[in-house]
Amino acid sequence: MSILYDCIVVGSGHAGSSAALSAVQHGCQKVLVIDKCPREWAGGNGCFTAAAYRTVHDGLQDLLPIVSNISPEKAETIDMLPYTKSDFTQDVMRLSDNRSDPEIVKAVVDESREAIQWLKDYVGVPFILSFHRQAYEINGRQKFWGGMVLSADDGGKGLIAAHHRALERHGIEVWYDCQAIELLEQDGAVAGVIARQDGGLIELRSRSVILATGGFEASQDLRRKYLGEVWESARVRGTPYNTGDGLTLAQKVGALIKPPLSAFSEAGCHSTCWDYNAPLSHGDRILSNQYTKSGYPLGVMVNSAGKRFVDEGEDFRNYTYAKFGKRILEQEGGMAIQVYDSKVISWLRKEEYGDDVVEKIWGDTLEELADKLTEKGLKDKTQFLHTVHTFNESIRVHQAEHPNLKWNPSVKDGLSTDASMILPKSNWALPINVPPFLAVRVACGITFTFGGLAIEPETAGVVKDAPGKKVVKGLFCTGELVGGLFYGNYPGGSGLTAGAVFGRKAGREAAKLAGY
Missing domain, CATH: 3.50.50.60 (FAD/NAD(P)-binding domain)
Incomplete structure (x- = not known):
């Protein structure tokens, strides 16, 4: 039948x-x-x-009729280019x-x-403008980026x-x-x-x-x-x-x-920076996308050997997050460490980096952070410190050569490491020098093939x-x-x-x- x-x-x-x-x-x-x-x-x-x-x-005017989170007053503060x-x-x-x-x-x-x-x-999908993911407040204005x-x-x-x-x-x-x-x-x-x-x-x-x-x-x-x-x-x-x-x-x-x-294998897959402590075989239906760790343009990522392996500022996060998971998977142990200082911590998305979402590793000095990271998989403390200090010095040199450049996460700001760096950070490069310092461990999360x-x-x-x-x-x-x-x-x-x-x-x- x-x-x-x-x-x-x-x-x-x-x-x-x-x-x-x-x-x-x-x-x-x-x-x-x-x-x-x-x-x-x-x-x-x-x-x-x-x-x-x-x-x-x-x-903006094209999209206002379909979103529910914008008042007329709020609309006056938004900068959004057509796409x-x-x-x-x-x-x-x-x-x-x-x-x-x-x-x-x-x-x-x-x-x-x-x-x-x-x-x-x-x-009946309830659309909103994605301030929490796609806009930064710059000089009192919400600037959308990344298309x-x-x-x-x-x-x-x-x-x-x-x-x-x-x-x-x-x-x-x-x-x-x-x-x-x-x-x-x-x-x-x-x-x-x-x-x-x-x-x-x-x-x-x-x-x-x-x-x-x-x-x-x-x-x-x-x-x-x-x-x-x-x-x-x-x-x-x-x-x-x-x-x-x-x-x-x-x-x-x-x-x-x-x-x-x-x-x-040439076509590949969508793979992103994912919480190292997330389950292996499935997502969490409560936390869902909160396991994503997409703040890397604001800091640096190093592998267990203490070395950087991607240009964190290559492009807007929208255009790199689906491929950087693969790069993490290729590192020893399939682990990477994101490192931030206090200048940028407040810019990290709370839904991804909240205290109840991710394991945070803190240090009042870079040396203290490195010591704590050795208990979490970092294998070369000396190399880690060398990486961060070299990174900081490269930024100092570049900023001295380009004093008019200003940090602006809503545009490709050109704030970079200098030419001596074999692996640059092409945009949004700030020295990691203001304590306390924060590190989180990430792995590769595969989304779809x-x-x-x-x-x-x-x-x-x-x-x-x-x-x-x-x-x-x-x-x-x-x-x-x-x-x-x-x-x-x-x-x-x-x-x-x-x-x-x-x-x-x-x-x-x-x-x-x-x-x-």
Whole structure:
């Protein structure tokens, strides 16, 4: 016996929910969302994000109607540049070294603003301007930086709660503890799924299936196989249930993987600075994104040998945080130490560096800090002190040569180490010389994998692994499972935007196949 639906979505996260809601909006009467996770893990990786969105916009006045945290008086104190299609496109392409599929990128960029409006109007996502993450107060004015200005109120938890209220409001069924194990085919098209639930198998029929199952970042075996041995020890930032199911399901019906599985290590993944004491195999649904430790542009990061290994001021945090996790993982023990002095501690985000969130290591002198760090994994105290003193002297020399430069975290201020440093800090370089000194330990947190299924940019239809770029009829894809969009790095906030863009497309096409 089988059950018939207009559309079946596999995955209950942001992208899957967007797809299901779009299907209903475009006419589907009977939509089912299934997810192998238990109800308490509903929402996929979306629940663990900061719920930040990158979108094209015309400046503050364009966005004021969709946010809830700005009074007219507050608006007068905000500086926000427009973010154009060209800006968005260039950010994605430069961070991927021009490896991203231009057509997929164009689809995300062109429809980003419309998708944001839809999330507010149709889904009910409570958007706010992200002062806590994307603005600094400079001379009494809130200056937004890094091209990303929006987030959902209460972060990922608020985002997923809004989605699931909308699913209930529109009568969309959601089944948990229900794993899709095979795609049904009929007359050359996908016609539903076979799912495992309550220990038995159930046949669910539909003219379309939308895969929104995320990547394989929660599978140690697949990380080791496709990304490399070192990735076995990465900490999982989000749900433990993203273990590559979508890739397996789609491959069996002839889907094209992009890039090829043999090149997944080149595509890489989103990996960030993550609390060293965070769980290894899953995120924390209460703390969620608070395990992120993104303050490194304000200080320095050293490895267990006491040496710096990245340019902390290379670019705005939005453009480096998704790749620096990999650099941390490559260090001995997969650990790094962020070091700050009292000039900048108040600028660290409280949600990430609060006393109840992170283990703090304090020292009234750098020597005392180094002594305490030797008990926490620092192996060379002398090298650590040499690193900091050399760093400080290099900044002194550069500032003497460029006395007009002023520290300003809302712009690339050019306040740098001098040319003698083999590894510079290119912006926001301040000496670490005002006690007390603070250190926190960080590791690599893997968020999602970048390789996935090739899709048509206009329909989100899954492309066949065959000449001619034909699609697998009845099969669509959205969210982190989409391949070809990101390589090596990505601009913060673009992942959730892409999930909404392609989710809307997939839902619309599913409704067409259902005859609406």
